[in-house]
Amino acid sequence: MSTEAMTYESAVERLEQIIARLDSNQAGLRETLELCGEGKSLIEFAAGELEAVGQGLEELRLDELIKRLEADTPPAG
Amino acid sequence: MPPYPREVSQQLHSEARETAAVPGYPGPYAVGRYANRLREWMRERARVCLIGEVTGVRIGAGPNVYFELRDADGAMPCAMWRTDFDRLGLHADELRDGVEVVAAGGPDFYPGSASASPRFAFRVQELRLAGEGDLLARLARLRRQLATEGLFEPQKELRRPLLPRRIGVVTAEGSAARRDFLAGLERRSWRGTLVWGYAPVQDRRAAPAIAAAIRDLAAYARVDAIVVTRGGGSIADLWAFCDETLCRTVALTPVPVISAVGHDVDRTLIDDVAALCCSTPTHAAEAAVGIDCEAAERALRSAAVDVHAAGRRAVVTRARELAGRSRAPREHLARHRSRLHQLARELRAAAGRGRATRVDYQRRIAAAVMGRKAEAARVDAARQAAGLTARAAALDRAARGVSERRAAWLARSGAALRGHDPERTLERGYALALDGAGEPLTEPGAVRRAGRFDLRLAGGTVPARVRNSVDPDQADQGRRVEGIQGMPRPEEADMRRYGAALKEEV
Incomplete structure (x- = not known):
């Protein structure tokens, strides 16, 4: 799964699959190590997503946002 | 399309003044009468109920209450007589912008006047706030x-x-x-x-x-x-x-x-x-x-621990399994190594014992051999000594034989020499003339030329001198007097040298 297409829920879902597979004790050593590596990547991604919504609430006004966008947009022609 | 409803136009047609009209359009009609006829026409329309949102409510001191009804598709100006509105018993704030109402009435038209503007409105005769039933429908x-x-x-x-x-x-x-x-x-x-x-x-x-x-x-x-x-x-x-x-x-x-x-x-x-x-x-x-973001963070930390633990567990479990499996060969090797060390010790001990035995054996062999060799050497030495003794004896005998033979030869040679010895001649009365240097004067001429000479006799030397000339024969006789005076006896010297050389050789 590429990072661009990854979402928090897809990362968590895959992580749960990995943990279930690891808990089953049916994975070989190589598969276990690969799953651990993938799991760590998923955890880092999910932690990054959680961190992005945990730093502090930011409140914007739509009308001001639109004005700012319009001010930043160069006039046509 | 004509600017007014067809019915109104037809009513007014007969009343048209005889003035110039626009081709294709009837009239012209007086606007006031047209407006009044239009109002009448509108008031003849069917009475209906409208539902919409109220906006622009104006409840003033005038005889009418004005507002608009709107929805997404359109709007309608409404007017209600104040008397009708008061009869409804609505509070003034109940008819406010935004409320949904159901209004019953029909179209109406105020024709205006010379100083008042005309106005179209839906004349509301009954009004009630829209009920759930209306809206739900x-x-x-x-x-x-x-x-x-x-x-x-x-x-x-x-x-x-x-x-x-x-x-x-x-x-x-x-x-x-x-x-x-x-x-x-x-x-x-x-x-x-x-x-x-x-x-x-x-x-x-x-x-x-x-x-x-x-x-x-x-x-x-x-x-x-x-x-x-x-x-x-x-x-x-x-x-x-x-x-x-x-x-x-x-x-x-x-x-x-x-x-x-x-x-x-x-x-x-x-x-x-x-x-x-x-x-x-x-x-x-x-x-x-x-x-719940905090719960999700906790769950994520737990998942991280689980993943880490799973990875560690997988490695540790397999490491232990491998260690268990490797223990048997290791112990096997240890047993063999121990056995090998034991054998090595035994081998060294056995080698030590064998070496001592061999050394002792060789020592005994060497002693026996050396004994035999020493004995043989002694025997050989004795034999050689005996041989040497025999040879020395033989040499002694040979030396003695040689000495004896040489002595006999010397004796014979001496005897022969003594037969020729001038001293013997001198002893028989002969004399030997010698010059000043001791050289014999063998002829009379030499004696005369010498003038003075020594005359050696058996008993000694006598100086002499020539007084007259003599014949050569006398000179020859004088020469025979000299000869072997003073010679050593060779036999004795030779015997001494020979004897010393023989001793050194032995």
Whole structure:
């Protein structure tokens, strides 16, 4: 799964699959190590997503946002 | 199309003044009479009930109460006699902008005058606030229509992120719904970015403003979800959220819209077209953020521990298994190594014993051999000594033989020599003439030339001198006197040298 297409829920879902597979004790050593590596990547991604919504609430006004966008947009022609 | 209804034109046709008309158009008619006939015509129209939202209410001191009825498709100016309005028993604040009313009446026209402007209005004879039945009937019709068009499905097919980063919210600024929504987000421990699209939520301006906010949030704000919310109210209060245009906008928005309008008992049309319908703003916040962020962080830390533990467990378990499997060969090797060391020790001990035995044996062999060799050497030495003794004896005998033979030879030679010895000659009376140097003078000439000479006799030497000349024969006789005077006896010297040499050789 590429990072661009990854979402928090897809990362968590895959992580749960990995943990279930690891808990089953049916994975070989190589598969276990690969799953651990993938799991760590998923955890880092999910932690990054959680961190992005945990730093502090930011409140914007739509009308001001639109004005700012319009001010930043160069006039046509 | 003629500028006025056909009936009015026909009524006025007969009254047309004989003045120049526009070709193709009857008349011209007097405008006042036309306006009055138009009013009459309108008042003859059927009386009907209209339902719509009230706006622009003007209740003044005049004989009429004015307001407009509006909905998404159009509007109608309304006028009601004050006496009729007062008869209704409505409080002045009950007829206010934004309320839905049902108005009964028909079209009317005030023809105006020379100083007053004409005015068209729907003359309201009866008025009541729209009841749930009226609105619900309209709502049912709209719901069927939108459902038939399949507008309830698009929003529900959109993916709603479990953890949105940006959320757009459409609500009234400063409303209780705003506070409740923030409280819901706090319960989720969500602290991302909120984009507030403030809009009125209860009057005829609400639906267009809400629709515009939704469009702008989807287009510009890059939000992951949009929440449209307001607090509870009657169906009339919530009627803006049943607006057909608004609902079509929501249905076609590419961002999931969560509606939270009113309470559980209120179901507006936007609830049907939205991706998710929630009962309260708090519920909407919890639906927009699908997880408790703090709990998710804890779960993530736990998952990280689980993954790490699983990896470690996998390695450690297999390492132990490998260690267990490697123990047998290791112990086997240890046993063999121990056995090998034991054998090596035994080998060294045996080698030591064998070496000592061999040394002793060789020592004994060497002693025996050396004994025999020493004995043989002694025997050989004795034999050689004996041989040497014999040879020495032989040499002694040979030496003695040689000495004896040499002595005998010397004796014979001596005897022979003595036979020729001049001394013997001198002893028989002969003399030997010698010059001053001792050299013999062998002829008379030499004696005469010498003049003085020595005359050696057997008993000694006598000086002599020539007195006269003598004949040569006398000279020859004198020469015989000299000869072997003074010679050593060779036999004795030779014997001494020979004897010394023989001793050295032995």
